[in-house]
Amino acid sequence: MDTMMNVLPRRRSSLIPLALVCAFALLHGVEHCAQAAPLVVTGSAAPGFELPGVDGAVKLENYRGKLVYLDFWASWCAPCKRSFPWMAALQKQYGGAGLQVIAVNLDAKREDANTFLHSVPAGFTVAFDAAGATAQQYGIKGMPSSALIGRDGRVLYTHTGFNDADKAALEAQVQAGLKQ
Amino acid sequence: MARWAGWTGRAARLAAFVLIGAGASGCSMMEPVAPWQKGMLAQPAMRFDSSGAEGRFASHVYESKEAASGAGSVGGGGCGCN
Numbered sequence: 169m170d171t172m173m174n175v176l177p178r179r180r181s182s183l184i185p186l187a188l189v190c191a192f193a194l195l196h197g198v199e200h201c202a203q204a205a206p207l208v209v210t211g212s213a214a215p216g217f218e219l220p221g222v223d224g225a226v227k228l229e230n231y232r233g234k235l236v237y238l239d240f241w242a243s244w245c246a247p248c249k250r251s252f253p254w255m256a257a258l259q260k261q262y263g264g265a266g267l268q269v270i271a272v273n274l275d276a277k278r279e280d281a282n283t284f285l286h287s288v289p290a291g292f293t294v295a296f297d298a299a300g301a302t303a304q305q306y307g308i309k310g311m312p313s314s315a316l317i318g319r320d321g322r323v324l325y326t327h328t329g330f331n332d333a334d335k336a337a338l339e340a341q342v343q344a345g346l347k348q
Numbered sequence: 349m350a351r352w353a354g355w356t357g358r359a360a361r362l363a364a365f366v367l368i369g370a371g372a373s374g375c376s377m378m379e380p381v382a383p384w385q386k387g388m389l390a391q392p393a394m395r396f397d398s399s400g401a402e403g404r405f406a407s408h409v410y411e412s413k414e415a416a417s418g419a420g421s422v423g424g425g426g427c428g429c430n
Contacts, residue, residue: 308383
Protein backbone atom coordinates (compact mmCIF):
# COMPACT_ATOMS: atom_id res chain seq x y z
CA MET A 169 0.00 0.00 0.00
CA ASP A 170 2.80 2.32 0.87
CA THR A 171 4.42 1.73 -2.50
CA MET A 172 1.10 2.33 -4.29
CA MET A 173 0.72 5.69 -2.58
CA ASN A 174 4.16 6.64 -3.69
CA VAL A 175 3.83 5.47 -7.24
CA LEU A 176 0.47 7.02 -8.13
CA PRO A 177 1.26 10.70 -7.56
CA ARG A 178 4.59 10.30 -9.33
CA ARG A 179 2.93 8.80 -12.38
CA ARG A 180 0.34 11.55 -12.47
CA SER A 181 2.91 14.30 -12.21
CA SER A 182 4.83 12.78 -15.07
CA LEU A 183 1.77 13.32 -17.26
CA ILE A 184 1.99 17.09 -16.95
CA PRO A 185 5.28 17.49 -18.86
CA LEU A 186 4.02 14.92 -21.34
CA ALA A 187 0.90 16.99 -21.96
CA LEU A 188 3.06 20.11 -22.29
CA VAL A 189 5.28 18.43 -24.87
CA CYS A 190 2.26 17.30 -26.88
CA ALA A 191 0.67 20.77 -26.68
CA PHE A 192 3.90 22.38 -27.83
CA ALA A 193 4.21 19.94 -30.72
CA LEU A 194 0.63 20.57 -31.79
CA LEU A 195 0.98 24.35 -31.56
CA HIS A 196 4.24 24.22 -33.43
CA GLY A 197 2.59 22.29 -36.23
CA VAL A 198 -0.40 24.66 -36.40
CA GLU A 199 1.84 27.71 -36.37
CA HIS A 200 3.95 26.23 -39.14
CA CYS A 201 0.92 25.67 -41.34
CA ALA A 202 0.02 29.34 -41.05
CA GLN A 203 3.61 30.40 -41.69
CA ALA A 204 3.68 30.01 -45.49
CA ALA A 205 3.90 33.59 -46.76
CA PRO A 206 0.46 34.81 -47.86
CA LEU A 207 -0.09 36.03 -51.40
CA VAL A 208 0.40 39.77 -51.74
CA VAL A 209 -2.93 41.53 -51.14
CA THR A 210 -4.66 43.44 -53.93
CA GLY A 211 -4.62 47.14 -53.12
CA SER A 212 -1.52 46.97 -50.95
CA ALA A 213 1.79 48.55 -51.91
CA ALA A 214 3.83 46.19 -54.08
CA PRO A 215 7.01 45.05 -52.26
CA GLY A 216 9.98 46.79 -53.85
CA PHE A 217 13.04 44.98 -55.16
CA GLU A 218 16.34 45.54 -56.90
CA LEU A 219 17.65 42.58 -58.88
CA PRO A 220 20.34 41.96 -61.46
CA GLY A 221 18.93 42.02 -64.97
CA VAL A 222 20.19 41.11 -68.42
CA ASP A 223 21.76 44.54 -68.77
CA GLY A 224 21.98 46.33 -65.45
CA ALA A 225 19.94 46.27 -62.27
CA VAL A 226 16.16 46.12 -62.36
CA LYS A 227 14.54 48.23 -59.68
CA LEU A 228 10.77 48.27 -59.28
CA GLU A 229 10.80 51.85 -57.99
CA ASN A 230 12.12 53.06 -61.34
CA TYR A 231 8.91 51.92 -63.01
CA ARG A 232 6.63 54.09 -60.89
CA GLY A 233 4.15 55.77 -63.24
CA LYS A 234 4.04 52.71 -65.46
CA LEU A 235 1.76 49.73 -65.28
CA VAL A 236 4.02 46.81 -64.38
CA TYR A 237 3.14 43.24 -65.28
CA LEU A 238 5.41 41.37 -62.87
CA ASP A 239 5.86 37.72 -63.77
CA PHE A 240 7.66 34.98 -61.83
CA TRP A 241 9.07 32.16 -63.96
CA ALA A 242 11.63 29.38 -64.14
CA SER A 243 13.21 27.54 -67.06
CA TRP A 244 11.77 24.16 -66.00
CA CYS A 245 8.19 25.41 -65.89
CA ALA A 246 6.28 24.53 -69.06
CA PRO A 247 3.42 27.06 -68.69
CA CYS A 248 6.07 29.76 -68.17
CA LYS A 249 7.50 28.90 -71.56
CA ARG A 250 4.05 29.20 -73.14
CA SER A 251 3.51 32.56 -71.44
CA PHE A 252 6.66 34.13 -72.89
CA PRO A 253 5.42 34.80 -76.45
CA TRP A 254 2.16 36.12 -75.00
CA MET A 255 3.98 38.49 -72.64
CA ALA A 256 6.20 39.63 -75.51
CA ALA A 257 3.09 40.41 -77.56
CA LEU A 258 1.58 42.21 -74.58
CA GLN A 259 4.70 44.35 -74.22
CA LYS A 260 4.68 45.14 -77.91
CA GLN A 261 1.01 46.07 -77.98
CA TYR A 262 0.71 48.04 -74.75
CA GLY A 263 4.28 49.20 -74.18
CA GLY A 264 3.52 52.53 -75.83
CA ALA A 265 0.54 53.04 -73.54
CA GLY A 266 2.72 52.60 -70.45
CA LEU A 267 2.95 48.87 -69.79
CA GLN A 268 6.22 47.28 -68.67
CA VAL A 269 6.55 43.52 -68.39
CA ILE A 270 9.16 42.45 -65.84
CA ALA A 271 9.82 38.71 -65.67
CA VAL A 272 11.67 37.59 -62.55
CA ASN A 273 13.57 34.34 -63.05
CA LEU A 274 13.68 31.99 -60.05
CA ASP A 275 16.07 29.34 -61.39
CA ALA A 276 18.69 28.20 -58.90
CA LYS A 277 21.24 28.11 -61.72
CA ARG A 278 21.69 31.12 -63.94
CA GLU A 279 22.83 28.94 -66.89
CA ASP A 280 19.39 27.29 -67.00
CA ALA A 281 17.78 30.70 -67.37
CA ASN A 282 20.28 31.72 -70.04
CA THR A 283 19.61 28.56 -72.06
CA PHE A 284 15.88 29.22 -71.81
CA LEU A 285 16.24 32.85 -72.87
CA HIS A 286 18.37 31.75 -75.80
CA SER A 287 15.60 29.49 -77.14
CA VAL A 288 12.70 31.77 -76.11
CA PRO A 289 13.72 35.41 -76.57
CA ALA A 290 11.96 37.61 -74.03
CA GLY A 291 11.30 40.98 -75.66
CA PHE A 292 10.75 42.53 -72.21
CA THR A 293 12.70 43.16 -69.02
CA VAL A 294 14.12 40.07 -67.30
CA ALA A 295 15.55 40.02 -63.77
CA PHE A 296 17.27 37.20 -61.89
CA ASP A 297 16.48 36.12 -58.34
CA ALA A 298 18.12 32.77 -57.66
CA ALA A 299 17.39 33.03 -53.92
CA GLY A 300 13.66 33.51 -54.53
CA ALA A 301 13.47 36.46 -52.11
CA THR A 302 11.00 38.40 -54.25
CA ALA A 303 8.83 35.31 -54.76
CA GLN A 304 8.79 34.96 -50.97
CA GLN A 305 7.85 38.62 -50.55
CA TYR A 306 4.96 38.33 -52.98
CA GLY A 307 4.00 34.98 -51.44
CA ILE A 308 3.51 33.26 -54.76
CA LYS A 309 1.67 29.96 -54.71
CA GLY A 310 2.53 28.46 -58.09
CA MET A 311 4.57 28.81 -61.22
CA PRO A 312 4.19 31.01 -63.09
CA SER A 313 2.62 33.74 -60.98
CA SER A 314 1.99 37.30 -61.96
CA ALA A 315 1.08 40.55 -60.26
CA LEU A 316 -0.20 43.63 -61.99
CA ILE A 317 1.20 46.73 -60.31
CA GLY A 318 -0.55 50.01 -61.00
CA ARG A 319 1.06 53.32 -61.85
CA ASP A 320 0.84 54.28 -58.16
CA GLY A 321 2.82 51.19 -57.10
CA ARG A 322 -0.16 49.31 -55.71
CA VAL A 323 -1.05 45.74 -56.56
CA LEU A 324 -4.07 45.71 -58.85
CA TYR A 325 -4.37 42.03 -59.62
CA THR A 326 -2.65 38.72 -58.97
CA HIS A 327 -2.78 35.54 -60.97
CA THR A 328 -1.35 32.05 -60.57
CA GLY A 329 -0.64 29.71 -63.46
CA PHE A 330 -0.95 30.33 -67.16
CA ASN A 331 -2.99 28.72 -69.89
CA ASP A 332 -4.72 29.90 -73.04
CA ALA A 333 -8.01 30.39 -71.22
CA ASP A 334 -6.42 32.99 -68.90
CA LYS A 335 -5.20 35.26 -71.67
CA ALA A 336 -8.42 37.23 -72.21
CA ALA A 337 -8.95 37.95 -68.50
CA LEU A 338 -5.33 38.98 -68.03
CA GLU A 339 -5.41 41.27 -71.04
CA ALA A 340 -8.64 42.85 -69.78
CA GLN A 341 -6.92 43.54 -66.46
CA VAL A 342 -3.98 45.15 -68.27
CA GLN A 343 -6.34 47.35 -70.28
CA ALA A 344 -8.20 48.38 -67.14
CA GLY A 345 -4.91 49.06 -65.35
CA LEU A 346 -3.66 51.29 -68.16
CA LYS A 347 -6.76 53.48 -67.88
CA GLN A 348 -6.07 54.28 -64.22
CA MET B 349 9.31 2.92 -8.10
CA ALA B 350 12.97 2.12 -8.17
CA ARG B 351 12.83 1.98 -11.94
CA TRP B 352 11.85 5.65 -12.23
CA ALA B 353 14.29 6.87 -9.64
CA GLY B 354 17.83 7.91 -10.45
CA TRP B 355 19.27 9.69 -13.43
CA THR B 356 18.94 6.79 -15.86
CA GLY B 357 15.18 6.78 -15.33
CA ARG B 358 15.01 10.53 -15.84
CA ALA B 359 17.09 10.32 -18.98
CA ALA B 360 14.83 7.59 -20.33
CA ARG B 361 11.76 9.68 -19.54
CA LEU B 362 13.27 12.75 -21.18
CA ALA B 363 14.09 10.70 -24.27
CA ALA B 364 10.52 9.42 -24.34
CA PHE B 365 9.17 12.98 -24.17
CA VAL B 366 11.42 14.11 -26.97
CA LEU B 367 10.38 11.15 -29.10
CA ILE B 368 6.68 11.71 -28.43
CA GLY B 369 7.08 15.43 -29.14
CA ALA B 370 8.88 14.78 -32.41
CA GLY B 371 6.31 12.19 -33.39
CA ALA B 372 3.34 14.39 -32.52
CA SER B 373 4.71 17.31 -34.51
CA GLY B 374 5.27 15.00 -37.45
CA CYS B 375 7.10 16.59 -40.33
CA SER B 376 5.85 20.04 -39.42
CA MET B 377 9.35 21.04 -38.40
CA MET B 378 10.44 20.71 -42.01
CA GLU B 379 10.19 23.74 -44.25
CA PRO B 380 7.63 23.19 -46.99
CA VAL B 381 9.07 23.26 -50.52
CA ALA B 382 8.25 26.56 -52.20
CA PRO B 383 6.74 26.51 -55.71
CA TRP B 384 9.94 27.96 -57.21
CA GLN B 385 12.06 25.24 -55.60
CA LYS B 386 10.45 22.43 -57.59
CA GLY B 387 12.91 22.53 -60.46
CA MET B 388 14.29 19.12 -59.63
CA LEU B 389 10.81 17.61 -59.56
CA ALA B 390 10.14 19.06 -62.99
CA GLN B 391 13.05 17.16 -64.54
CA PRO B 392 11.99 14.57 -67.13
CA ALA B 393 13.85 11.93 -65.09
CA MET B 394 11.38 12.46 -62.25
CA ARG B 395 8.43 11.17 -64.27
CA PHE B 396 6.75 7.98 -63.13
CA ASP B 397 5.73 7.02 -66.67
CA SER B 398 8.15 6.25 -69.45
CA SER B 399 6.50 8.46 -72.04
CA GLY B 400 4.02 11.31 -72.10
CA ALA B 401 1.55 9.50 -74.37
CA GLU B 402 1.58 6.42 -72.19
CA GLY B 403 1.03 8.55 -69.10
CA ARG B 404 -1.89 10.38 -70.68
CA PHE B 405 -3.44 7.11 -71.75
CA ALA B 406 -3.06 5.63 -68.28
CA SER B 407 -4.51 8.70 -66.59
CA HIS B 408 -7.39 8.81 -69.10
CA VAL B 409 -8.27 5.20 -68.30
CA TYR B 410 -7.93 5.91 -64.59
CA GLU B 411 -10.09 9.00 -64.75
CA SER B 412 -12.87 7.30 -66.72
CA LYS B 413 -12.82 4.18 -64.52
CA GLU B 414 -12.66 5.99 -61.22
CA ALA B 415 -14.54 9.18 -62.14
CA ALA B 416 -11.69 11.03 -60.47
CA SER B 417 -8.79 13.14 -61.57
CA GLY B 418 -5.73 14.80 -60.17
CA ALA B 419 -3.15 13.76 -57.60
CA GLY B 420 -0.94 12.53 -60.41
CA SER B 421 1.37 15.49 -60.38
CA VAL B 422 3.11 17.99 -58.14
CA GLY B 423 0.98 20.88 -56.97
CA GLY B 424 1.80 24.42 -57.99
CA GLY B 425 2.86 23.26 -61.44
CA GLY B 426 1.24 26.23 -63.05
CA CYS B 427 -1.70 25.02 -65.12
CA GLY B 428 -4.07 26.30 -62.43
CA CYS B 429 -6.07 23.08 -62.60
CA ASN B 430 -6.00 20.23 -60.11
